[in-house]
Amino acid sequence: MDKPRIFAHIEKSLNYTIFDVKWVPCSAKFVVIGSKPNGTGIIQMYELNGTEVDLIKEIEKKNSLKCGSFGVSSLRSRHLAVGDFAGRLQILDLERPEIPIYNVEAHTAIVNSLDAIGGTQLNCGAPEVVTGSRDGAVKVWDPRQNGAPVVDISAKPVEEGGSGARDCWTVGFGNSHNNEERCVVAGYDNGDLKLFDLRQLKAIWETTEKNGICGVEFDRRDIPMNKLAVSTLEGGLHVYDMRTQHPIKGFACVTEKNAGRSLGTNGVITGPKATVWCVKHLPQNRDIFASCGGTGSVRLWQYEYPAKRTKDLEDGGRIGVPGTLNMLHAVTMSGQPVHCLDWSPDKMGLGVCGSFDQTVRVFVTTKLNLY
């Protein structure tokens, strides 16, 4: 067997709703971010200890917490940026969580998703957090600037002649390969996918998928745009090759319609379609990523590049050539949707995922080094 396999290492049942899980960089610890039944937010930090996890820290917050990231802080400080149901963005020092380092009322509604960058890498731009919210706005924050976002991407209401605000479900950074360049990608509930260039300060590309977009992620945030993975409701999974943009056709894309399909008989994937909640690229190999499905599945995919990634057209233009997607392994993690997952940045194949059955699972993937 030279195929990768996923093994459950540790399972931990919790008594609150999980919304996000993240590994603490450079440690064997992870944080679980969620909401208690009484509507307060909770952050728990667990440390791996053989076949157990030890709870080493618990922080309660006034509002339910939706999402978090360590990307904005250095390895030695490891501050966690969190977004909550009331639209607040906070950056917390987990050693002294009572007083947030940064605190701002970012949105008027729930912060659905955030992404952070610039903490650990050298020369990849300023530390920034991007938040996407139900109020339709996407805002970029610099922890050094209090009170106001550095970039605000919000549509004008329809009455003022704008396109109207849609619920932004997911955001992500990309293309941040030097101090100037940086992109933000945002996915909306109506299937709109938009790419904003923060240097030029304009939208540079948009497309519309058939269904609402639940997850977007660049394969790497800190390299020139290479690939973008997008997951949607109804089981859609798209991978865009972001190297070459055609003036009309945009970026080349490979689509997997049945990525969220549930199981039929005999473990064969033939059942009804279900949401693909998120896509996460392996930090050690940008061509492998996991998708988490509404049927409780975690699936491993490998993107294979075509022989030539661009093709010259007759009119002198260039167009990208999509690669192919190969499913390496699929596993049923839970009876309920798995909606958040994080790969350990320090150990290849080690991951943690949270599902709606209020359980976090630490899993290990074998044989990934063969790819």
Next chain:
Amino acid sequence: MSSSRSLLEKYDIPVSYLDYGYINECNNPKTLEKIVAILRSGQEGYFPDLTRHAEEKLKSLKPRSKILRTEDPLLTRHALSSAEWKEFNEPVMDWINDMRKKDRVLLREAEKGVEMTLKTPPIREGSKKIEPAVEKPENKINQTKTDRIRSTEYAKWDKYDADTEELKIDLEEERVREEIERKNRRNLEKTAHCKQDPVDSTELCTLTDIEKEKLALQHKERGNDYFRAKEYKEAIWEYTQGIKIIPSVNGYNNRALAFMKLNDYQKCIEDCDKCLELDSRNIKALLRKAQALLNLDKRRDAYDVYVQIILFEPGNITANNQIKDLQKQLPDLPPISATRIRIIEEDSSSGAQQDQSNKNAGNSFALGEGSSIDGQNIDRANSLKKESKGSSTGKDMNRGETKSANPKQEIKAQCPEQDLAKLIMPNKVVKSKLKAAVEKLGSMQKQSKVEFQKAAKKKSDKPPEMQIQLEKMDRDNCKNKVLIEEI
């Protein structure tokens, strides 16, 4: 049920296809996929064995077929045998312990309250707003449509020039296209030859070792990414950044391979040598070096490297095969089935001492080889050895410090290949005369290497400065032929 067609009709497949005989002969994966789908649906009845048969046939034709995808139940610890679990769990445990140590160091660092003083770009100026809609030429066209001219407004129509309007639209489209093309070009340039040098040594000083390690690892991983995507120039750039932060065996090794892929064998060899400086027994680096030498058509040098690999790892298949090949191509190559005595200099203090110890070492062998040896022959060999040795040490001295790494190539460069070949060629006279000496040596080989060193030290009057290492390859064969190589 009645309103929807059966799969059989939908796919237009005759019932006769649902048969072992047809499935065996069918070589069209698409048809087989349809057959499997029909059989699985159960619309034509349940044939578990036939279904399995069709699936297996499809698997052999198209292993990656989408309809063959399955999902496994999650395996837990209880599903594994205790041995399997141990094998699986141990690396994780090691990793956890390792991480705990690193984590503690970082926490201590955080408690000190010293923030990293990395240069970060300034905050973006002012609050900026972006309208989340792409500017499109169509939007402009729509605008012109809104102030369209009514058919009755003759005066306006007189002014309207269809050609210029068309031209305007064309120009607008052209402008957008050009902008995107420019962006594409810039994208290509970016990836083709990267950015400014991000590693600044003054910045690095403020980092702890763990942070540096992490940074270097990031570069290595990105390099690997580029390597897998066959973008070797970018990979080399990333590896170089990693090496600048922390020079590592893996970094050099990876870069060597990337250079090899770009057919830059000289640089590949340089990197292998640097890697061997850090770890002289790195098989990967040796293999890569040998391959690069072969590609440069330096077959004799490559042969030597392969022999070295065999010494470290007798079972290495590639090296063994290559040695066989090379021996066929160049029949005058020395055989490998011999004990090799390598003399490795280790930080000798002065050239003079070295020279002396050189002689000592040489003499000790001469002594050991006994009186039965034809004097002339050995003298000549010895003088040759000294010559090569002398020149190399001389050069090393000029450099100021001698490194134990690999002066081999220099020697090669200075003494012509013919001499070396003569020196190491299984000379019949010497061979027979040496037999006595071999047997002596052979008995010593049975003892450990350390013991041999001691013995050698005892033999010589003064304790030699040099460390004598005996590297044996094949204990059984070693008595037949003896090759003494001095490096």
